[in-house]
Amino acid sequence: MQALYAQLLVGLINGSFYALLSLGLAVIFGMLNIINFAHGALYMMGAFVAYFLLNLGGINYWWALLLAPIIVGIFGMILERTMLQWLTGLDHLYGLLLTFGIALIVQGVFQNYFGSSGLPYAIPDQLRGGMNLGFMFLPIYRGWVVVFSLAVCLATWFLIEKTQLGAYLRAATENPTLVRAFGINVPRMITLTYGLGVGLAALAGVLSAPINQVRPLMGADLIIVVFAVVVIGGMGSIMGSIITGFALGVIEGLTKYFYPEASNTVVFVLMVLVLLVKPTGLTGRAA
Amino acid sequence: MPDTAIAEAPARAATGGNILQVRNLEAWYGESHILHGIDFDVNAGEVVTLLGRNGAGKTTTLKSIMGIIGKRTGSVKFNNQEIIRATSDRIARMGVAFCPEERGIFSSLDVRENLMLPPVVRAGGLPLDQIFELFPNLKERLSSQGTKLSGGEQQMLAIARILRTGASFLMLDEPTEGLAPVIIQQIGHTIARLKKEGFTILLVEQNFRFASTVADRYYVVEHGKIIDGFSNSELAANMDKLHTYLGV
Numbered sequence: 001m002q003a004l005y006a007q008l009l010v011g012l013i014n015g016s017f018y019a020l021l022s023l024g025l026a027v028i029f030g031m032l033n034i035i036n037f038a039h040g041a042l043y044m045m046g047a048f049v050a051y052f053l054l055n056l057g058g059i060n061y062w063w064a065l066l067l068a069p070i071i072v073g074i075f076g077m078i079l080e081r082t083m084l085q086w087l088t089g090l091d092h093l094y095g096l097l098l099t100f101g102i103a104l105i106v107q108g109v110f111q112n113y114f115g116s117s118g119l120p121y122a123i124p125d126q127l128r129g130g131m132n133l134g135f136m137f138l139p140i141y142r143g144w145v146v147v148f149s150l151a152v153c154l155a156t157w158f159l160i161e162k163t164q165l166g167a168y169l170r171a172a173t174e175n176p177t178l179v180r181a182f183g184i185n186v187p188r189m190i191t192l193t194y195g196l197g198v199g200l201a202a203l204a205g206v207l208s209a210p211i212n213q214v215r216p217l218m219g220a221d222l223i224i225v226v227f228a229v230v231v232i233g234g235m236g237s238i239m240g241s242i243i244t245g246f247a248l249g250v251i252e253g254l255t256k257y258f259y260p261e262a263s264n265t266v267v268f269v270l271m272v273l274v275l276l277v278k279p280t281g282l283t284g285r286a287a
Numbered sequence: 288m289p290d291t292a293i294a295e296a297p298a299r300a301a302t303g304g305n306i307l308q309v310r311n312l313e314a315w316y317g318e319s320h321i322l323h324g325i326d327f328d329v330n331a332g333e334v335v336t337l338l339g340r341n342g343a344g345k346t347t348t349l350k351s352i353m354g355i356i357g358k359r360t361g362s363v364k365f366n367n368q369e370i371i372r373a374t375s376d377r378i379a380r381m382g383v384a385f386c387p388e389e390r391g392i393f394s395s396l397d398v399r400e401n402l403m404l405p406p407v408v409r410a411g412g413l414p415l416d417q418i419f420e421l422f423p424n425l426k427e428r429l430s431s432q433g434t435k436l437s438g439g440e441q442q443m444l445a446i447a448r449i450l451r452t453g454a455s456f457l458m459l460d461e462p463t464e465g466l467a468p469v470i471i472q473q474i475g476h477t478i479a480r481l482k483k484e485g486f487t488i489l490l491v492e493q494n495f496r497f498a499s500t501v502a503d504r505y506y507v508v509e510h511g512k513i514i515d516g517f518s519n520s521e522l523a524a525n526m527d528k529l530h531t532y533l534g535v
Contacts, residue, residue, distance in 0.1 A: 164403065167396055167400045167404055170395040170396060171393045171396060171404055173395065174395060175393065177355055177375070178387060180375045180376045180379075181353050181354070181378075181385050182376075182384075182404060182405035182406065182449075182452070183405065183406050183452070184376055184406060186376070
């Protein structure tokens, strides 16, 4: 039974990363119509920025949680201003190829300087140790990752679904020309939205650093599963991404317990089944 | 349709002064040359209607003024400021509001969010209670999804949301298209009241009967050019010509 709970916890932690990353992808796809294949590389950059801040600047984990998303978000906004914005109105394939190319370049540069092995990033002192819950031992840092990710996901959902700024974003997704004709600077809003999505990826990278170490290919390993999560949840659906992210993490964890051989493929099998039954994803709307 | 007067509406415009001046306006959709030198004026406080057949260039004229058409040349002056090179968000913030032909109601937003979407660009916009006086249906449907409204209600919502913004110059593109006669009448009453409140309105209409109930002046657009223009008092004398222009 202990092993089941342990796998559930691992599933929830993976689900936290899936949710944060797929949320960023959903925001970017929903608002910019870009399938952002650079997302994994930007997640990796978040972890590396945290590593640099600690080892070069002596800036701790808590500051890294704030600074890394801002720094990588600004990098993302530069990418959007200089490259992605020119793809407006073109086929999805162009955005996919461009962001895939960016991902390869970024990962290649980091691999060139840091190799493929992981760099250590220590768990902050305040989150070391664990708690005995009676039925299982809960490492505090892992519990923190789940709770903090959930809080960030819900805050992002609230921002997009329940605020005036979110209404601008949702409206601009449907008809950017008209929203601009209402007096809203849509190009600036798109840049900031891309920065927000990228910032979420970087945040996931910082959270991941103490668990998974800091590796140039850490994002490449994860991004394919995250894309499956987004497809299952429904492209562009905010709540769909959050729920599906956590749910698939848990399903993956349970599969590891009950039938380990299928744990690496269960997400993709589910994706195929969902696409067969509901091609727009569980919560997605038809175009 | 309640007939309560809109209280303390600010004098938006002293009738007579030139608010919009369009000269030699040309516009393109990609390689297609749509407008071939449009010239007309709109004076403050007027309702001016652009008439013409389908595809004559009426909607393109509005979109060009609003800065939505990518390639446009000539001169468009709003309150004596040149706006031909301005972006549409800047034009909106100068006090120009646009209600598109397809209404542009957002399906991911409820009625309240649709109504509150356009930002207030200057003081003097209608407060919500006055908007609900004009369009009582909207108040009852605030939490409905925008696109679940009937065609008439969607049109009311599309007009209502630009009245909040403080824009003094409204461009309405075929506000009666596809609506039942009773709704058309209601839209007509609304436009008449807005005019009384000092709004300046540039209207595109194919429904000539409707336009004749609200317009002060008419311009006829054909093949991307203004080919005629007359005031409401000259309407009777121009009816035959108008029938020929519009093919009715």
